[in-house]
Amino acid sequence: MFDRFPALSTERLQLREVTLEDMEAAAELYGNSVMMKTRQGPEKHLDIQASKDSRRTAVPERETAAHRIQEWFMTPYQEQKGIRFGIYLKNSNRLIGSCGFYRWNKAHYKAELVFDIHSEYRKRGLLKEALNALIAFGFDSMKLNRIEARIEGGNQPAQRTLLSLGFRHEGIERESEFEDGKFIDIACFSLLKGDGPPPVHLVK
Numbered sequence: 001m002f003d004r005f006p007a008l009s010t011e012r013l014q015l016r017e018v019t020l021e022d023m024e025a026a027a028e029l030y031g032n033s034v035m036m037k038t039r040q041g042p043e044k045h046l047d048i049q050a051s052k053d054s055r056r057t058a059v060p061e062r063e064t065a066a067h068r069i070q071e072w073f074m075t076p077y078q079e080q081k082g083i084r085f086g087i088y089l090k091n092s093n094r095l096i097g098s099c100g101f102y103r104w105n106k107a108h109y110k111a112e113l114v115f116d117i118h119s120e121y122r123k124r125g126l127l128k129e130a131l132n133a134l135i136a137f138g139f140d141s142m143k144l145n146r147i148e149a150r151i152e153g154g155n156q157p158a159q160r161t162l163l164s165l166g167f168r169h170e171g172i173e174r175e176s177e178f179e180d181g182k183f184i185d186i187a188c189f190s191l192l193k194g195d196g197p198p199p200v201h202l203v204k
Contacts, residue, residue: 002141005017005077005083006083006137006141008085008133008134008137009090009133010129010130010132010133011129012089012090012091012126012129013087013088013089013090013126013129013130013133014088014089014090014093015085015086015087015088015099015130015133015134016085016086016088017073017085017086018069018072018073018084018085018086018095018098019069019073019074020066020069020070022069022086022095023065023066023069024065025094025095026065026068026069026095027064027065029095029096029097029118030064030065030068072084072098073086073098076100076102080104081102081103081104082100082101082102082103082104082111082112083100083101083104083142084098084099084100084101084102084114085098085099085100085130085134086098087099087117087126087127087130096117096118096120096121096126097115097116097117097118097121097126097127097130098114098115098116099113099114099115099116099127099130099131099134100113100114100115100134101113101114101134101138101142101144101147102114104142108145108146109143109144109145109146110144110145110146110147110148111138111142111144111147111148112147112148112149112150113131113134113135113138113147113148113149114149115127115130115131115134115158117130122157127161128161128164128165131161131165132165135147135165135191139193144193145192145193145194146190146191146192146193147167147190147191147192148188148189148190149162149167149188149189149190150173150186150187150188150189151186151187151189152184152185152186152187153172153184153185153186153187154184155187159187159189162189163189165191166191166195167189167190167191168189168190168191168195169187169188169189170188170189170190171187171188172185172186172187172188173185173186173187173188
């Protein structure tokens with residue numbers, strides 16, 4: 001895939017590899033926060049509710065964090081099926097979220113976008129800043145032609161973020177998934193390289 005795990009830099013953020021050394025930060029981020037996130041990726045099976053259930057069954061937070069790091073960040077990259085970056089604040093090196101691509105289909109030049117951010121850092125433009133850098137990386141370095149995203153129908157903040165980045169709403173998968181005792185709709189979005197993503201200026 002790449003000789004080494006890449007790192008991206010923007011004005012306020014560093015997007016870099018998350019390793020087992022980041023367990024404490026991951027435990028805090030994914031164990032105790034309300035996240036704005038997409039539907040897909042391992043978090044579909046190991047999401048915020050699952051972490052709460054894990055604590056109720058006395059699974060140590062460090063063990064849960066290690067599992068998350070392995071399943072979300074390390075395994076997709078090692079298996080060359082995707083890449084997921086931690087989003088860190090430059091001024092404090094604090095982990096505030098993550099973003100990346102899963103289901104990388106090299107034959108068809110497409111992948112699925114995933115992202116999440118701690119609720120404390122919403123409405124500051126930080127997620128959009130990170131995703132601008134990620135999208136540029138996807139089109140330029142991964143040679144993608146199409147980026148897809150699937151969002152829970154009721155997740156309006158995530159949908160607005162995608163639309164602000166130039167994604168097109170392609171439709172609704174009605175009652176596509178069953179969660180918490182009910183069927184939920186999934187909103188589908190896409191961005192093509194030819195659509196022209198918003199410009200991004202990376203800081204080296």
